[in-house]
Amino acid sequence: MQQLDSYARGPAGTIVRKTIGAVFLETASRSSERLAVVDREQDVRLTWAEYSRLATRTAAGLRSLGLRPGDRVGVWATNCVEWVLLQFGCALAGMVLVNINPAYRSHELSFILKRSRIKVLFLRDRDRRANYGSILEESSAGQTLALKHVIYLGSPEWDNFLTAPDVRSGPDTHPPSAEPEDAANIQYTSGTTGTPKGVVLSHLNLVNNARFIGEYMRLSEKDRICIPVPLFHCFGSVIGTMTAMVTGAAVILPGPTFNATATLEAIAEERATAIYGVPAMFIAELQECEKVSFDLQSLRTGVMAGAPCPVEVMKRVVSVMHCPEIMVGYGQTEATPIITMSRVDDDVQVRCTTIGCPLPETEVRIADPATGKTLPVGEQGELLARGYMVMKEYDGEPEATRRTVDCDGWLHTGDLAVMRPDGYFQITGRAKDMIIRGGENIYPREVEEFLYSHPSISDVHVVGIPDERLGEAVLAWIRLKPGESTDEAEIRAFCQDRLAYFKTPQYIRFVDEFPMTLSGKVQKFKIREIEIEQRDLGALSRRSTA
Numbered sequence: 381m382q383q384l385d386s387y388a389r390g391p392a393g394t395i396v397r398k399t400i401g402a403v404f405l406e407t408a409s410r411s412s413e414r415l416a417v418v419d420r421e422q423d424v425r426l427t428w429a430e431y432s433r434l435a436t437r438t439a440a441g442l443r444s445l446g447l448r449p450g451d452r453v454g455v456w457a458t459n460c461v462e463w464v465l466l467q468f469g470c471a472l473a474g475m476v477l478v479n480i481n482p483a484y485r486s487h488e489l490s491f492i493l494k495r496s497r498i499k500v501l502f503l504r505d506r507d508r509r510a511n512y513g514s515i516l517e518e519s520s521a522g523q524t525l526a527l528k529h530v531i532y533l534g535s536p537e538w539d540n541f542l543t544a545p546d547v548r549s550g551p552d553t554h555p556p557s558a559e560p561e562d563a564a565n566i567q568y569t570s571g572t573t574g575t576p577k578g579v580v581l582s583h584l585n586l587v588n589n590a591r592f593i594g595e596y597m598r599l600s601e602k603d604r605i606c607i608p609v610p611l612f613h614c615f616g617s618v619i620g621t622m623t624a625m626v627t628g629a630a631v632i633l634p635g636p637t638f639n640a641t642a643t644l645e646a647i648a649e650e651r652a653t654a655i656y657g658v659p660a661m662f663i664a665e666l667q668e669c670e671k672v673s674f675d676l677q678s679l680r681t682g683v684m685a686g687a688p689c690p691v692e693v694m695k696r697v698v699s700v701m702h703c704p705e706i707m708v709g710y711g712q713t714e715a716t717p718i719i720t721m722s723r724v725d726d727d728v729q730v731r732c733t734t735i736g737c738p739l740p741e742t743e744v745r746i747a748d749p750a751t752g753k754t755l756p757v758g759e760q761g762e763l764l765a766r767g768y769m770v771m772k773e774y775d776g777e778p779e780a781t782r783r784t785v786d787c788d789g790w791l792h793t794g795d796l797a798v799m800r801p802d803g804y805f806q807i808t809g810r811a812k813d814m815i816i817r818g819g820e821n822i823y824p825r826e827v828e829e830f831l832y833s834h835p836s837i838s839d840v841h842v843v844g845i846p847d848e849r850l851g852e853a854v855l856a857w858i859r860l861k862p863g864e865s866t867d868e869a870e871i872r873a874f875c876q877d878r879l880a881y882f883k884t885p886q887y888i889r890f891v892d893e894f895p896m897t898l899s900g901k902v903q904k905f906k907i908r909e910i911e912i913e914q915r916d917l918g919a920l921s922r923r924s925t926a
Contacts, residue, residue, distance in 0.1 A: 438469025
């Protein structure tokens with residue numbers, strides 16, 4: 381009997397060659413009086429007609445600053461109505477939205493400001509987490525930047541921006557429409573070389589990935605999607621707002637950052653039909669449901685993604701949160717992001733134990749990491765994907781792009797997987813040296829290079845270890861320079877104002893030596909094994925995930 385190859389192609393689908401702006405205006409025209417956006421923190425409710433009007437004014441405001449199609453616009457903020465207005469205002473103006481993680485501190489922001497070449501930055505002055513104005517000042521000091529304008533959201537400056545005349549709106553000066561293949565969005569993802577990489581996504585990438593996600597979820601203008609995941613991340617700004625945009629569904633923003641109670645209240649009071657989240661968010665919501673009763677009967681579907689999904693959590697979301705059609709999605713930013721997804725009519729066991737099958741017009745194969753050859757069904761290898769959804773490039777990094785997307789167009793995800801005989805896939809591990817903490821991708825090299833700048837540290841190695849709530853936690857083994865002394869609190873304080881909180885090591889161990897190979901290479905897997913054994917995490921490390 382012939383052995384089948386680990387190759388699958390999603391169903392045939394139509395690739396729409398339209399810009400985000402064109403599709404946005406079509407949806408707004410079709411659903412003008414229907415609810416489009418609710419920001420519960422800011423007490424804002426917009427119909428599609430109002431949404432379209434404000435996004436169009438945002439586009440005009442960008443042009444009034446002298447920006448042209450193709451220029452980069454940075455948004456460094458937590459979830460808010462201004463974020464989505466800028467997202468679609470940029471698309472209407474043909475400009476490139478640059479998502480900036482609000483958890484970034486001076487070390488990361490300094491790099492992004494220089495690398496992204498943004499000409500205008502939108503941000504809040506401060507919130508309970510940080511003084512963003514102060515961080516910006518520190519990050520931009522002494523740098524030669526393309527940045528020309530800084531506009532604080534919610535300030536009189538923002539109000540003036542929204543009412544500014546469009547100085548380029550004359551018949552001969554209005555900017556031409558963007559093309560579907562043009563860049564629309566740059567999202568930064570941690571890089572294996574220690575610095576974030578700007579993933580450049582086109583209008584075509586984003587519109588079509590959102591369309592196919594919406595089809596698999598059976599979303600329509602009757603749906604209301606509760607989005608507690610961050611908008612700076614592809615989960616929020618593609619699976620969330622972009623999918624709502626192509627289907628006409630409403631977006632419900634429970635708050636600026638995740639809060640389990642606020643999310644559950646938003647579902648109950650806004651009658652949400654879909655809920656998104658990483659496993660850690662669902663775990664927190666389930667814990668809250670044990671204390672307080674919430675009316676979640678309106679829920680129908682949702683997406684759990686961003687990290688391995690524990691089977692028992694998935695089953696409890698189906699039963700406790702009344703979400704019978706909850707789905708698992710798998711992908712990465714370089715794939716816009718979704719590659720595979722379960723279907724609403726898959727039985728719960730399939731949805732709990734696999735990452736589904738390829739979306740329409742998407743190819744997936746499992747390859748031998750050493751030879752690149754497609755492996756037989758059932759054998760573990762690296763998951764590769766090809767199709768319309770593969771990123772344009774890493775911004776300004778052609779070599780890194782070629783290492784990730786090969787000459788045949790296959791995106792090398794770095795994830796280890798197995799294809800089942802039925803065409804569904806299971807993630808079994810990671811080929812890349814990456815930690816996934818609560819949906820955030822963290823490359824140890826980036827954290828290590830930062831910690832090397834501490835004056836007392838001689839050598840450091842960072843790994844991920846299992847965590848009940850977040851999936852993985854960051855752990856650092858540190859060797860100090862001779863004669864130096866420090867402690868965990870001081871190391872964390874060193875990280876606090878310079879490094880995003882989710883990259884700061886949760887666990888620190890000071891050591892005199894590291895496990896090594898005969899050739900002198902540090903064996904990180906042994907560090908992980910030692911920690912799992914000493915912290916009694918064996919059962920957690922073997923827990924089944926989708």
